[in-house]
Amino acid sequence: MNLSESKDFLVSTASLKEVRVFSRNVFEKINIPQDQKDELVLAIAEAAQNIVKHGYKGIKETTDRMEIKISLKNDELEIGFFDKGKKVVPENIQHRKLDDIKPGGLGTFFIKQIMDNAVFKKDQTGWVNHLILTKKI
């Protein structure tokens, strides 16, 4: 089964629920176990949260929008995130050590646990950041 769906959202914590609803609706069309759907929704929500939290750090309110595109082709799931926040330096992204118990720093860890790969693409047009998460399903 192949599919490709995208939607844009206001960059805001209030949009995170909408992001999950969109993701769940798309995954309803894919025949994979519910546990895996839940994990994928979590990974997408964490990546969207990173845009709001880090890409727009220090900005209280914005009218900017972010776009999420979910594509499935030949059992390869690709999820794209497009935003106009602060430019991400991939080398600076790191999750906290798990044995250093403290609030925060887990979102990126969850994404890495759930997805096969996470790459920032450099050739985006009109956007500042383009993150691609992939997973063989």
Add this chain to the structure above:
Amino acid sequence: MTYKVTEDGNVSTVFLNGEIDMDVTDKAKEVILPIVDSGKEVHLNLKDVQYMDSSGISVLIESHQRALEKNTKVVIKEVSKSVLKVIMMAKLEQILNLE
């Protein structure tokens, strides 16, 4: 997210309901942390929480650590399967008090 708090002696039980994400973590902390600061034992009932992301996990960690500072404890009760999975992904099942 909605919540309800019940009192029984030195134990306050906070029933959280809904999905816990970054949008509601401040509200969750505003409910939980003052009770912890009062020195009461807090039971967090999560049976009606079907989704929690890393922000929600941070609330659990912060509440747990604050309780240790106040010589009390936070006990997580009736955690749903989906939330338990996230707690285990963060390898916190041995750190947090789960019942």
